[in-house]
Amino acid sequence: MGVQITGIGIVSAIGKTVAENLGALKSGRSGIAPVQYLKERPELLVGEVKIGNAELIDKLAINNPNISRTSLLGLTAAREAWGNSPHHSGIRTGIISSTSVGGMDRSEWFYRDFLKQGNPDYEVLLCHDSGNTTERIARELGISGYINTLSTACSSGVNAIMLGARLIQQDKLDRVLVGGTDALTSFTVNGFKSLMIYDDAWCRPFDESRTGLNLGEGAAFLLLENDKSAAISGNKTLCYVKGWANAADAYHQTASSPDGKGATMAIQKAIKLSGVGIDKIDYVNAHGTGTKNNDLSESVALKNVFGDAIPPFSSTKPFTGHTLAAAGAIESVFSVLAIQHNLIYPSLNFTTPIAEAGLIPVTDLITDREVNTVLSNSFGFGGNNSSVVFSSTL
Amino acid sequence: MVYISAASGITHQPTFKNAGFSASLDTISSDTELVSPNYKDYIDAGLLRRMSKILRMSVACAKECIQQAGEIHPDAIVVGTGLGCLQDTEKFLNTFLSVEGLLPPTSFIQSTHNTIAGQISLSIGNHGYNMTHTQNTLSFEHALIDSIMMLAEGDAHILVGAADEHISFLDSVAEQLDVTLPVAMTSGCSFFVLSKEKTDQTLAKLTAVETYGEIQKLEEHLNNFFESNSIDPARLDLVLFSGLDIDACGQVLHYLTSRGVKEDQIQDYLIYSGIYPTASAFAVHYAVDKIGQDPSLKNVLVCNCMNRRNLGLTLIQSVEA
Structure with a gap:
């Protein structure tokens, strides 16, 4: 029994819909720009979703405005992925979101007031916990039952897809909306700055001169269905989730191992489970954050797995910024679009290969070949490594 | 199992x-x-x-x-x-x-x-x-x-x-x-x-776990849980219970007591664990420990309705059950 993807939704720095994101990917237009919405020093480069909270609340017709930006972005993408799917008592439906900051976008404002000993609004904290961000999305969509949230830093989004696929495969659910959402926060901006891996210039994944990442924000959801659910909903199959794996690097709390152990294991296991030949991977959407450590470790892992025959690969983070827990979901939607439209995206801002690895990512949009199978990687803090394989055929 | x-x-x-x-x-x-x-x-x-x-x-x-x-x-x-x-x-x-x-x-x-x-x-x-x-x-x-x-x-x-x-x-x-x-x-x-395997060290069986978020049909969920695990609520020897909202908890308690669970078989675990979001893990540990001490305990249900919108059910059974 296959796990079908029958709906996708996305909001990111390069667009508020699937169509807008696709357009930007095709035209090579980055969404990273000097900060506009978050209160930070004006020259900070970030991948913001170009819409304020008030406008989002209005657009989404939210009744209770005590809601985090993380939920608002998530709901925007979740609604698009859900589309007009019917609620049906015969379809066991669930939702799995993922987030790393949860409601921190508002909690940090609360905390500013709290430290100033002003009159902070404690009600804001009701939206702080990560689980709440998902419950709000579920409530708005009318989903009850299996409602879950994962938080494994930058690999969260892929883990949500993996867990959803497993729940369908083990016949626990017929249909599950999976994805991730994270709002940009001063908490994470300052956090990555404290680690000294926030680039003041545009991030340059897989480039010798790379010095760090630019943070972004956004959300993406994918609707997964089994045959029974798809037959009832009438939704068309976009492609299939074929393989997945998660492995712990167990090397360092934040850094990836120089031998790319966890990443190698995740990629190998995901491809093996997919049953697709290693030579059949048409495109790798890399994690490629632009940090010294990740890109080298990931390059080593790609060499470990593919040897001299590394498929065309790129990082789309120079388009969106690093969206943390949403990244895996956003890049999975990009992978689905790559299969639907036979596209291989460029790695923007690349000029010189990393000396120790020598790998050259795709630098110009490729449109002249079939893309049937895509591998997407997401590697996170704490050594959480996840990979997922999408395919046009069962 | x-x-x-x-x-x-x-x-x-x-x-x-x-x-x-x-x-x-x-x-x-x-x-x-x-x-x-x-x-x-x-x-x-x-x-x-x-x-x-x-x-x-x-x-x-x-x-x-x-x-x-x-x-x-x-x-x-x-x-x-x-x-x-x-x-x-x-x-x-x-x-x-x-x-x-x-x-x-x-x-x-x-x-x-x-x-x-x-x-x-x-x-x-x-x-x-x-x-x-x-x-x-x-x-x-x-x-x-x-x-x-x-x-x-x-x-x-x-x-x-x-x-x-x-x-x-x-x-x-x-x-x-x-x-x-x-x-x-x-x-x-x-x-x-x-x-996956039973050994001499096995403490208990973890028979079933279900979660229900944003509960809409409480009775239906409870019915399904007991039916799909082929257990009659009356056979429960102990229910470890948490609940802070009187209304929602009352409904769950009523469901259990009206199906043969005696009131003295229902025990609040929050008075022992204190309150934290994952206190039901304490309850599972408590259940496993109790089963180890008392051979008459066969079926223990951890019933987590600490948050009125959410219900968690965990069935733990003795190895012999």
């Missing part, structure tokens, strides 16, 4: 390395404190210095649990946490909002929820599946469901647990929001080894 091979807990009760603890518990008092082991027995002193409460609790508890299971190598590490690493989150908020210039990164690094499972994998050099569930009061149940699925997919042993830490800021939040709690908020963590 899923077997519980080891159970360990660090809580406000003498749960750690103390089989039979369930026989001598006092109700949590307002000045309650975490009963901490000597962490240096489990964690390198250099590492320990940088670890917050939740991290030291979790790593020590996880290691002890693995020892108890006979030094097994878990195929996966699965953790549930409702609020994650609050101490480091609070610390980094304070730092970046009040310090100019270069900030120390440790509290940021350790603020993410997956630090718990990550630190455990680091401390035992484990490269397996590593997952963190955070669905407020149902975080632990979701970790259990994931673990049961991992066993069904072929894994032999899973280390699964839950942890939450109390910081005094939570008390001010409760006060400001006019939330009156029947017992104090506490910290706690519990870990278990779940195994």
